[in-house]
Amino acid sequence: MASSLIADIKQRVIGIVREQFNLELDDFSSEIPPRTELGDLAFPVAFELAKRLKAATGEKKNPRELAAKLAAGLSHIPGVAKVEIAGAGYLNIFFDRTQMFSQLVNQFSTTGHRPPTTDKIIVEHTSINPNKAAHIGHVRNSVLGDTVVRILKATGDNVETHNYIDNTGVQVADVVVGFMHLENKSLADIQALAEREVTSRADSFDYYCWDLYARVGQWYEEDKTRLAIRAQTLHEIEAGNNATSEIGEFISSKIVDCHLDTMARLDISYELLARESEILHLHFWAHAFEKLKASGVIVFETEGRNKGCWVMRAEERVGDGESGRAGEESEHDADKIIVRSNGTVTYTGKDIAYHLWKLGKLGLDFYYHPLRKDHRGNDVWITTGDDAAASANRPPFGNGTAFLNVIDVGQSYPQANVKKAVMLLAATEEEKSKVSRSAHLAYEKVTLSADAAKELGVESDGAVSMSGRKGLGVKADDLIDRLEANALKEVQARHTDISEEEQKNIAHKIAVAALRYFLLKYTRTSIIAFDFKEAMSFDGETGPYIQYSAVRANNIFRKLGRPPNDVQGDLASATAEQINGFFAGESGNDLWSLVYFAARLEDVARLSADAFEPTHVAKYAFQLAKQFNLFYHHHHILSETDDTRKMLLLLVADVARRTLEQSLALLGIETPERM
């Protein structure tokens, strides 16, 4: 919230340096001092200045003396209470606590905004192969994507959320093979299986397919010639309009339903499900091919290893130049084949076509119809290749200015090629700069700790990769069930006076908090070794811990008998001297550090949005919760006898409470009324 103030101070410093030292300073860094006593903002600018002066005049200057000269010129800035020199030459700024606090009390959105824009960023996440139940690794993708969407929206972006459905891929084919060749089931049999009433999670259709998929993998292992059946099945699914593709269509649609149900439990939804079958049948590739050829992004090789292929060439060709051994090709070639010599297109080619559509550059569109309502009551749309089934009044999907793809880090190479091709096709510099915001939001996988693997029946020394092929993994619904059951036990032990329905509702929110925070507390590039004990914990650095501190804050107001927004109006009854006194001294420093930390949500949200890294918000929320708990223990508000002090303590609690709830909301975590 202090960003304009920071910019103001920087301009002043640059002016002083220009006047007194005849030097033109560029932008310089600011930081937050390690302790509240040192101020709210620090500029190490005197160190830089000393270096510049030495370079200009050859004379060595003491940074501390330089800082003093700068400080002298920084008096009387509105919002700044004090400027000090500290350490070896830090210029430390103390904000006007009374003014900032008053602003914060009356400010309701603290996440900040970008300037209004018509730009639209299309975020694709989840994109699970629709052939079996979702596991914890898939959930990492969905939670990351969903949280990035929340943070981007909160900081002012227009976002459209897609979930890509690879309904014509090998993984679907494998389950089709399982039903047709291992179980000799007809479409009607499979439909009966999928739609029967089940009482146990283990009997649900996506769990059934989970096991079947593993059995098919085993079946191929026993006799490799059976892989020919897979190839044939895949071919029929891709072609469409046959008995096999109908089975594939049914299975994948049913599993997509299961996935949507699973994700809804974590408060995750989508605006559009884009299916691969449409990309195939509506001939997206043929259009993209013409554009790529016409623009020279891909070229036809008439000689060499890639003879007969259309390739996208790497910028720097291996073996070029005089010093290199020209003609002798390296073992690996950086050029990417887009169309094979037999005329078929590679996955990267299809993905380029899809991404040209995302940016409105393909000249073709899907047909759409609403698939179902999500848990919030909004329509979830899905693509269709059948214009007769299309809905006329659909939202304006696609035509984004940039895309963001949440896909595991293993896909970095093809993703880089997709972005490269799309950038090469951008027409203007302006468009290029907008498209360049596109990114592959790469994240590392979730593996199983040795303990978790053991619990699932696999002995190992260290972490073990999950494997759908082997049927090894922690299913999302199982984990959520366990979290909810554990949370319910805790809630029941604490709250016997509320209905079972309400208890379950609270337990659900706690379970979601635990799981989402567990997946967000790690940076994207860190491999998560999944451990049941850690993931199921409600203590320490966990979602429920943060919820608990927000609930504590709420409890103060409930006990008080007044809602927070009522208390906010009381601030006017305090004089500036009273508020100054409140924030003075050692105790005042502690109170101020909580308030000042709460004021930083906007900066953190922005940092998180720019880096597409939700963990910054997660870590911030936890630190804020910790600080609030500290405050909670130091100050027993309701027994405070000084009315003004009590009122100000309530307002501090309210600022923390609001910021905690907003931070949690950015993480997709709700704050229960009680817990």
Add this chain to the structure above:
RNA sequence: GCGCCCGUAGCUCAGUUGGAUAGAGCGUUUGACUACGAAUCAAAAGGUCGCACGUUCGAGUCGUGCCGGGCGCACCA
């Protein structure tokens, strides 16, 4: 061979564009509840930030070279 990621406390991990005394959770030890509900808090112990040079007033952060681990580099998706 080339490219990317990781290496920080016993374990799991944070650490803005280089900044002040390297942090947190778990675990261990020891304390604090007839309550704004202890799903909490306080305290202690625990570090050659993989190694070595270099750049800098200043390096966990930047550069180079090693060591160790993971993943890519298909006319697979």
